[in-house]
Amino acid sequence: MPEQGAAARRVPLSRDRVLHTAVALADGAGIDSLSMRRLAQELGVVPMALYKHVANKDELLDGMVDAVVGEVDPPLAGAGWREAVRQRVLSARAVLLRHPWAPRVIESRPGPTPAVLGYLDSMAGLFRGGGLSADLTHHVMHAMGSRLLGFSQELFEAAPSPEPAADPAALRALAGAFPHLAEIATAAAHDGSSVVGPGCDDRFEFEFALDLLLNGFERLHHRGWTSADGRSS
Known part of the structure; x- marks a missing residue:
């Protein structure tokens, strides 16, 4: 680990490197995990070194959007x-x-x-x-x-579990309460990993x-x- 940090410090820090490292960090750990301190650790620098390239967290996020x-x-x-x-x-x-x-x-x-x-x-x-x-x-x-x-x-931001929609009893209950939704729910091809609706x-x-x-x-x-x-x- 110390060797990785030393190697990172030998690569000159630049705005481009800061932004692409931040993008990779968000890809791997999620955007909520991103902080200036975490990013500095990833780059092997002290947090203050980042501020020569991005003024603050908002500027970092703007730059990440532009990179994407x-x-x-x-x-x-x-x-x-x-x-x-x-x-x-x-x-x-x-x-x-x-x-x-x-x-x-x-x-x-x-x-x-x-x-x-x-x-x-x-x-x-x-x-x-x-x-x-x-x-x-x-x-x-x-x-x-x-x-x-x-x-x-x-x-819907995330799909509910697809299993209830495939269960005949659940479909009958759905059809009784919401007939039109039940009709369209069974009328198209489905994908278990969907985020736009059940399947x-x-x-x-x-x-x-x-x-x-x-x-x-x-x-x-x-x-x-x-x-x-x-x-x-």
């Missing part, structure tokens, strides 16, 4: 706007699956970080480059919400909503939709 967003793939060269947006959103989702703490931290920031702003600007540019008007793009960005960054706020397929549900939105945006674009049309109706 920087992992999202660039847009596909030569792709149409719909394909390019879909590819980037699914790349962002893959990144956040590698860093499951990131959505909570992104939502906790008082404002978008520079990398998030740059990412959102590039996504708006994909819609505009595809011919969507600035007006439609404005509403598209609102409709997409956090899906642009690869996550969505679901009804739902996370990836399928995410892509289903994403494609539904993109299809709708494309139809509005071809219709020449404007927000004035929406307000008048």
